[in-house]
Amino acid sequence: MSTLIKNGRIVTAADDFVADVLIEDGRIAAIGHNLAAGNGLETHDAGGLLVLPGGIDVHTHLDSESATSHTVDTFASGGRAAAFGGTTTVVDFCNQIRGGSLLAGFEAWRRRAECTPIDVGAHMIVVDFGPSTAAEMERLMTGEGVTSFKLFTAYPGALMVDDGTLLQAMRAAGRHGGQISVHCENGHIIQMLVGEAVAAGNLAPRHHMLTRPPLAEGEATQRVIALAEVTGTPLYIVHLSARQSLEAVAEARRRGLAVHAETCTHYLFLTDAEYDRPGFEGAKVIMSPPLRAAEHVEALWRGIAAGDLSVVSTDHCPYTFAAEPYGAKHSKRAGGEAFHKVPNGAPGIEERLHVLYSGGVATGRLSASRFVELTATAPAKLFGLYPKKGTIAVGSDADLVLLDPEARWTIRAADGHGRMDYSLFEGFEATGRIKKVFLRGEMIVEGDTWLGREGGGQFIARGPSGSL
Ligand SMILES: [Zn+2]
Numbered sequence: 001m002s003t004l005i006k007n008g009r010i011v012t013a014a015d016d017f018v019a020d021v022l023i024e025d026g027r028i029a030a031i032g033h034n035l036a037a038g039n040g041l042e043t044h045d046a047g048g049l050l051v052l053p054g055g056i057d058v059h060t061h062l063d064s065e066s067a068t069s070h071t072v073d074t075f076a077s078g079g080r081a082a083a084f085g086g087t088t089t090v091v092d093f094c095n096q097i098r099g100g101s102l103l104a105g106f107e108a109w110r111r112r113a114e115c116t117p118i119d120v121g122a123h124m125i126v127v128d129f130g131p132s133t134a135a136e137m138e139r140l141m142t143g144e145g146v147t148s149f150k151l152f153t154a155y156p157g158a159l160m161v162d163d164g165t166l167l168q169a170m171r172a173a174g175r176h177g178g179q180i181s182v183h184c185e186n187g188h189i190i191q192m193l194v195g196e197a198v199a200a201g202n203l204a205p206r207h208h209m210l211t212r213p214p215l216a217e218g219e220a221t222q223r224v225i226a227l228a229e230v231t232g233t234p235l236y237i238v239h240l241s242a243r244q245s246l247e248a249v250a251e252a253r254r255r256g257l258a259v260h261a262e263t264c265t266h267y268l269f270l271t272d273a274e275y276d277r278p279g280f281e282g283a284k285v286i287m288s289p290p291l292r293a294a295e296h297v298e299a300l301w302r303g304i305a306a307g308d309l310s311v312v313s314t315d316h317c318p319y320t321f322a323a324e325p326y327g328a329k330h331s332k333r334a335g336g337e338a339f340h341k342v343p344n345g346a347p348g349i350e351e352r353l354h355v356l357y358s359g360g361v362a363t364g365r366l367s368a369s370r371f372v373e374l375t376a377t378a379p380a381k382l383f384g385l386y387p388k389k390g391t392i393a394v395g396s397d398a399d400l401v402l403l404d405p406e407a408r409w410t411i412r413a414a415d416g417h418g419r420m421d422y423s424l425f426e427g428f429e430a431t432g433r434i435k436k437v438f439l440r441g442e443m444i445v446e447g448d449t450w451l452g453r454e455g456g457g458q459f460i461a462r463g464p465s466g467s468l
């Protein structure tokens with residue numbers, strides 16, 4: 001099966017040129033001018049369109065269940081939404097049950113992920129470090145292609161780990177090409193402020209933001225960087241949102257430490273003014289860390305320009321606003337309306353490329369190549385997917401996105417392809433629209449038409465993580 005994409009403007013992190021792309025057996029077989037169209041060749045005219053490597057979203061929570069809530073998108077629905085948004089690979093989180101086996105958590109995740117229509121990899125969340133944890137981490141890294149582990153300095157009594165656990169996990173990961181990712185917020189600071197807010201009867205959504213100050217994120221980021229410096233293990237700061245955290249990352253990078261960071265689409269385009277929405281509407285933006293004041297948003301854009309932020313991901317952690325039709329446990333109402341009972345998380349898997357292209361490239365803030373680097377190439381490199389994924393090169397998987405840079409349209413949740421009933425970007429006037437998406441050479445999206453299939457995605461065993 002061969003496919004030819006003619007006359008597209010091919011954009012990689014390094015190059016930007018017009019050429020044809022020949023696909024054979026799911027991989028890119030040739031890139032050049034006037035590649036001959038042979039018999040039985042499926043041909044797509046990409047004149048006037050950008051040809052981008054499929055997006056890679058390294059921060060998603062699909063079909064993810066906790067004691068009180070459960071994200072609404074399955075791998076089937078979330079993968080379909082991702083594909084319509086130009087993302088052909090996600091690296092999703094599987095988790096250890098406290099006191100339980102990492103491998104058991106991974107196996108359960110693999111079963112849930114079987115229905116994925118796009119390619120998937122897994123990070124492992126570690127919540128405690130027992131006698132067999134180091135050996136299980138080794139097995140995951142060397143035998144299963146799970147080369148990144150996430151720990152939390154937030155959520156005391158649930159996900160939070162102490163510095164000793166972080167150090168042990170860093171040591172274990174560092175021995176076998178692994179990377180440690182950390183959700184950096186000081187859980188003790190937040191716990192105290194939440195307790196005070198609740199005692200004072202301050203339960204509205206905006207108190208979610210007020211009880212998770214930038215300082216709590218900055219402190220945890222600094223501390224975790226120090227721990228990583230002691231162990232020498234590559235560190236990846238997830239969903240960085242605050243100027244203080246960015247300054248810590250920038251300082252570490254100036255000193256040559258293997259520290260990288262991502263931010264998320266919403267932190268680049270929305271501010272804490274969103275918490276002023278009336279009534280319970282503010283619950284739609286209850287995610288952690290919260291949206292920040294404009295000075296932080298501007299700092300993040302400077303961090304992208306300076307190269308201190310390497311990746312833009314989504315932290316897609318979807319709970320519907322309405323309890324129906326999927327049930328309260330899948331919604332923002334899972335715990336009632338008090339801010340500290342609302343499941344933390346927001347959607348974005350479908351919007352990421354469109355919002356960042358429109359608000360970054362079309363506005364002149366990012367070059368098309370930098371856009372590709374942030375959304376595909378750097379995530380592929382940092383998480384052991386490169387050069388199979390994340391670029392357009394001979395031998396790479398033919399995960400390709402054709403984007404019309406001139407198209408203008410409006411983002412509406414009602415037009416989305418997952419299960420979500422709201423979008424953080426409702427009404428966003430976008431420039432640039434994805435026309436076709438290919439996964440390993442197969443067209444899975446054509447305009448509004450879904451051509452992918454459940455189970456059509458593959459699990460990708462990843463190589464060593466932690467360097468660009
Ligand atoms: Zn997350």
